[in-house]
Amino acid sequence: MRFVHLLTAVLLIVLPGAIYASALATGSDSESQHIIYKKKPILMPLPVGIERMITFPSQVKVSIASPQASVTTDMLQIMNNDGTLYLTAKKAFPKTRLLVHSVIGDDASNFGKTYLIDVIPVNSGPENPLVIIDKNDVKVRNRKKIYDQSVDESSSIISLNRYVLQQLYSPQRLRGDATGIYRVPMHTQKTVHLLTNHNVIAMPLASWHSGSLYTTAVLIRNMNDYSVQLSPSEILGRWQSCLFYPKQKLLDRYSKADTTTVLLTSSAPFNQALSGFGR
Structure with missing residues (x-):
């Protein structure tokens, strides 16, 4: 059986020299440009006379690349506070490269990664803050997004399966409607070829739909003279989860324990999830 995993991709807009991850902007920084640093110098225009911010993942120490060390404080003002640089171009000067060193721990002389930032004065240009993101941090964020979605999806499957079992096997007085869960047609045969390697009968009973998920209950009956x-x-089809209830082991046919129910959850209706597998 092939399990289909739903993954959420972060939309990345590729721009020259950097990748801007707009999906990472949140809260009061919604107008900030979040840049994933990938070793290429980042060009940062500075409108003359206007302060512009750039924030790094950690505390930093900044210096000017030696060939351009002639740029003085009356041309470029730099304030460094808690991992954020406040840059102001006071007058025109050539494009200048800043070497921004990340500081490891509390030791200001212990440097880690170096970021290359090219600043250039302009008469008018963007004033919004820049936020530099380490690409390793992006991988962690992406994994967390995937994990969070996986947890949410697993919770949805569990809730849907619980509801289906309640509808099938609970007393009438305990059954109830659930918001957002609907009975749907299965568009299938009375019996289907669902399992390999076993002489069993598979009879679809009913199917329910909630959000992007479909859960179908299928009755399985052993037709062998021995237990299986x-x-x-061994289940054919494309399913996201499989739950046997109340058991996985079936005794020989005609015994009181020769049947069970399997709940199959998919991202498509039952007949589509089984299409190409069952005969």
Whole structure:
């Protein structure tokens, strides 16, 4: 059985020299440009007379590349506070490269990564803050997004399965409607070829839909003169989860324990998830 994992990708807009991850801007920094640093120098225009901010992932120490050390404080004002540089171009000067060194721990002489920032005075240009993001931090964020979505999806599957079991096996007085869960047609045959390696009958009972998920209950009956142990790996189709209830082991046919129910959850209707597999 092939499990389909739904992953959320962060939309990245590729621009010259950098990648801007607009999806990472939040809260009061919604107008900031978040830049994933990938070793290429970042060009930062500075409107003359206007202060512009650039924030780094950690405390930093800044210097001017030696060939351009002639740029003086009456041309470029730099204030360094808690990982953020406040830059003001006071007058015209050539494009200048800043070497911004990340500080490791409390030791100001212990440097880590160096960021290359090219500043140039302009008469008019962008004034919004820049936020530099380490690409390793982006990987962590992306993994967290995927994990969070996986947790949310797992919770949805569990809730949907619980509801289906309640509808099938709970007393009428305990059954109830759930917001956003609907019974849907299955568009399938009375019996389907669902499992490999076993002589069993699979009879779709009913299907429910909630959000992007479909859960279908299928009755499984053993037609052998011996017991069989069912496994999710033997089920044909494209499913996100598989739940046997109340058991996975079926005794020989005609015994009181020759049947079970399997709940199959997919991102498509039952007939589509099974299409190309069942006969």
